[in-house]
Amino acid sequence: MKLVLPEEPTRLARQAPEEDRDPSPAEGEDLPRMIAHARTVARTLGPLLIEEDILAAIGHLSIDHLADGCWVHLVEGAGDPRVAGAWQGDDVSDLHLPGDHPARLAAVLRTRMLDLAGNGESPSSMIVPLHFGEPVIGGMTLVFAGSSWGPTERRMAIDLATQAGAALGRSRIYRFLKKALASRDESFAAATHELGNPLNALRLQITALTRSPTLEPAVMARIAGMERLVRQLVNLNRRMLDSSRLAAGQVQLRLEDVDLTAVVEEVLANNADQLAWSNCPVSLSSPGPVVGRWDSMRLEQIVSNLVSNAMKYGHGGAISVSISVVPPGDRVRLAVHDNGIGIASYDQDRIFERFERASPTHAGSSLGIGLWIVRQLVEAFGGTVHVESSPGAGATFTVELPRTAKSAGSESGGTTA
Structure with missing residues (x-):
């Protein structure tokens, strides 16, 4: 739906029968028509978040069910x-x-x-304010080719304007939040990129120290602890950077x-x-090599x-990892089980969202992005993950x-089995 000048309204083919637009009697209201219209408006506008989509829907709703012409004016600040x-x-x-109209719109x-x-008048018109809470965000002008409209049209116009204002207000909040999230992600990516270089340099220096033959065992133990902590920081920084890249596609x-x-054996060896240190004994159950065409990293x-x-x-409980092939053999299953605190049912969907954690106990030691990364990558492979x-x-x-x-974003490498 393109946006046009007021003297060049876009012509829309009517999608509703003509009787749906018959003027109501001068006295009384057509309650069934108003109820049906309200339901249609709510069903149409309710799911929309993009301003252009909402405006297109307003145009169709007004022309299909209410008026012969519709103009929407919006105000920013x-x-x-x-x-x-x-x-x-x-058809008109x-x-x-x-x-x-300019003076009437300004008054509204x-x-x-x-x-x-x-x-x-002929044609007749009405102007209905569009507001989202207290602020007035615009006005909707309805034009009728006939000389008058009745109380049913008046009530329908008010209902359409009320729901349209709410939808347009939501779209502005949505647009603002998207910009804020994009700004946050850019800052997040820049920070993790800047942290990466000194962390890698520090890791190399500590690795070099661990190879020194002249250090006492007590000092070597401390250096090994430092190496473990730096490795954790490097991995955390990598997950933060991956989070930003995944969010940006x-x-x-x-x-x-x-x-x-x-891959599982290598991960367990590296950890x-x-x-x-976490007192978590781990076991692995696997039928042997399970080969698929994936991105190894x-x-x-x-x-x-x-x-x-x-x-x-x-x-500190035992962790079990199991790998199996799902019949008839075109899918594989990886399961990781712990014996920890567990997760309440109402948190089980939320923990796969970005920056979400089910347990406040670890809020200070977790960014809440690990399971989100898991879901994003699993879905990129065409798979599923659940808890x-x-x-x-x-x-x-x-x-x-x-x-x-x-x-859709894959690149092939290696050979086909």
């Missing part, structure tokens, strides 16, 4: 009203706004009162033949010190985040992946 959209039925002669925006001065999959069992991130989550919330848990009974996170990942 203290600025002058601008024409956001104009429409008319394709060219319609124009009345000559006194100032007083928040309905303007009915155009009733009885900048991650592509490089598909190759990968053994899931080997052996941390697992021991992203697959490692999925496994690493699930194991890290189990360590964090497992409270089964209850408070005090631990949790089992289950990932199912197709053995050949399908992603």
Whole structure:
């Protein structure tokens, strides 16, 4: 739906029968028609968040069910009203706004009162304020090819304007929040990128120290502890950077033949010190090599985040990891089970959202992005992830992946099995 000047309204084909637009009697209201219209308006505008979509819907709702022409003027801040959209039925002669419209619109925006001065003229018109809470955000002008309209049209116009104002207000909040989130993500990405270089340099320096043959065992133990902590910081910084890239849709999959069992074994080996420090014995059950066409680095991130989550919330309990092939063999299943604090049913969807945590106990040590990254990457592979848990009974996170990942943003590499 394009936005046009008021003297050039977009012509719309009528989608509702003509009797739906018959003027109501001068006395009384057509209650069934008003109820049906209110339901249609609510059903149409309720799900919309984008201003252009809302304006297009207003045009169709007004022309299909109410008037012969519709103009919507919107106000941003203290600025002058601008024409956001104009429409008319394709079965009526060219319609124009009345000559006194600017003054009438200004009065409606100032007083928040309905303007009915155009009733009885030919064509007749009314102006209804659009508001979201207290602020008036615009006005909706309805033009009728006939010389008058009745109380039913008046009530329908008020209802359409009320719901349209609410929808347009929501769209402004949505637009503001999207800009705020984009700004946050840009700052987040810049900060993690700047942190990456000194962290990697520090890790290299500590690694070099661990190779020194002259250090006493007590000093070496402390250096090993420092290395473990720096490794955690490097991994955390990588997850933060990945979070920003995933949110911006900048991650592509490089598909190759990968053994899931080997990836899990490597993750467990790389986290052996941390697992021991967390007092979390771990077991792995696998039928042997389970090969699929995946991105090995992203697959490692999925496994690493699930194991890290189990360590964090497992409270020193045993962790079991199992790999299986789902009949008839075109999908594989990875399950990570811990014996920790568990997750209430009402939190089980929320924990896969960005920056969400189910337990306030670990709020200071977790950004709440690990499981969100898991879900984003699993879905990029064309798979699913879910959790089964209850408070005090631990949790089992289950990932199912197709053995050949399908992603619009993938790049192929390696050879086909």
